[in-house]
Amino acid sequence: MAVCRSLIAGHPNEKKRQVKQIVAYETKKPLAIAPRSHKVGSMTDTAFNDLSSLGSYLKTRRSSRPRNMTAPGPSDAELRDFVATAIRTPDHGKLSPWRVVQVDLDQRAALAQGFIEAYRADKPDAGRLEIEGLEKIAHEAPALLVVLFSPISSTKIPVWEQELSTGAFCMNILHAIHEKGFVGGWITGWPAYSDRVRDMFGGASEKIAGFLYAGTAREPLEERGRPDLDRIFGKWDPAGH
Ligand SMILES: Cc1cc2nc3c(=O)[nH]c(=O)nc-3n(C[C@H](O)[C@H](O)[C@H](O)COP(=O)(O)O)c2cc1C
Numbered sequence: 029m030a031v032c033r034s035l036i037a038g039h040p041n042e043k044k045r046q047v048k049q050i051v052a053y054e055t056k057k058p059l060a061i062a063p064r065s066h067k068v069g070s071m072t073d074t075a076f077n078d079l080s081s082l083g084s085y086l087k088t089r090r091s092s093r094p095r096n097m098t099a100p101g102p103s104d105a106e107l108r109d110f111v112a113t114a115i116r117t118p119d120h121g122k123l124s125p126w127r128v129v130q131v132d133l134d135q136r137a138a139l140a141q142g143f144i145e146a147y148r149a150d151k152p153d154a155g156r157l158e159i160e161g162l163e164k165i166a167h168e169a170p171a172l173l174v175v176l177f178s179p180i181s182s183t184k185i186p187v188w189e190q191e192l193s194t195g196a197f198c199m200n201i202l203h204a205i206h207e208k209g210f211v212g213g214w215i216t217g218w219p220a221y222s223d224r225v226r227d228m229f230g231g232a233s234e235k236i237a238g239f240l241y242a243g244t245a246r247e248p249l250e251e252r253g254r255p256d257l258d259r260i261f262g263k264w265d266p267a268g269h
Contacts, residue, residue, distance in 0.1 A: 076249045077206045085206065090249045092211035094168035097243030101170025102210055107242075111173070114200035117193060121183055125190035126197045126237065129174040129229045140166035146224035165217060169241035173201065177235040194237045205242045211249070213241045
């Protein structure tokens with residue numbers, strides 16, 4: 029497997045998020061369960077995205093914030109291969125209700141322009157910080173894939189199942205990014221919910237499932253709290269559910 033390009037867990041200073049209504053990046057607010065003491069996925073000074081085995085990777089998987097990604101990023105061939113990997117995603121009815129659009133680095137200015145025009149159409153009074161926030165997210169990370177949910181209506185397979193498949197598809201792209209030693213990040217934020225932004229990539233029946241960024245970690249990844257296993261897993265109690 030590839031050598032992991034992400035850095036080891038540490039304590040970097042986290043930059044303050046700027047425009048939270050545009051992209052709600054996770055914050056450093058206190059976690060309900062302390063990352064180093066919880067029962068699930070507890071990692072003490074262990075590398076994230078440990079590629080020594082599939083199991084170790086899955087138990088140490090960690091995304092990066094796109095703003096913390098730098099070059100080198102994946103090549104065109106690698107990006108294509110990430111999507112090829114995700115083609116094996118579970119997909120009831122063989123509908124493949126997902127597709128991917130690659131946005132190259134030299135297209136980021138046009139992406140930013142599109143974000144800003146869409147935002148201003150919705151919010152004519154947009155302030156400077158909001159516009160700068162959009163500029164930033166359009167330029168982050170060396171690689172960007174836009175995943176579209178493309179539902180098939182002429183089928184008895186429920187839309188819900190097509191949405192589930194699309195989420196799994198995104199997740200598999202993330203795994204493929206990490207498997208090649210890069211870090212990935214799955215972001216929605218304001219642009220994913222703008223019809224005008226959606227129109228830049230797809231048709232009226234489609235939705236943006238995510239902006240998947242990829243690159244090399246510029247800063248050490250930090251642990252993120254995970255739920256207590258006993259809270260989310262248990263044996264069926266027919267009386268009490
Ligand atoms: C559908 C979806 C949309 C997301 N959108 C954002 C987002 O806009 N901003 C953000 O900070 N994190 C977002 N996240 C969360 C990150 O992708 C990431 O999962 C989170 O930061 C935790 O990191 P982890 O992947 O290592 O668990 C989103 C996750 C999902 C599944």
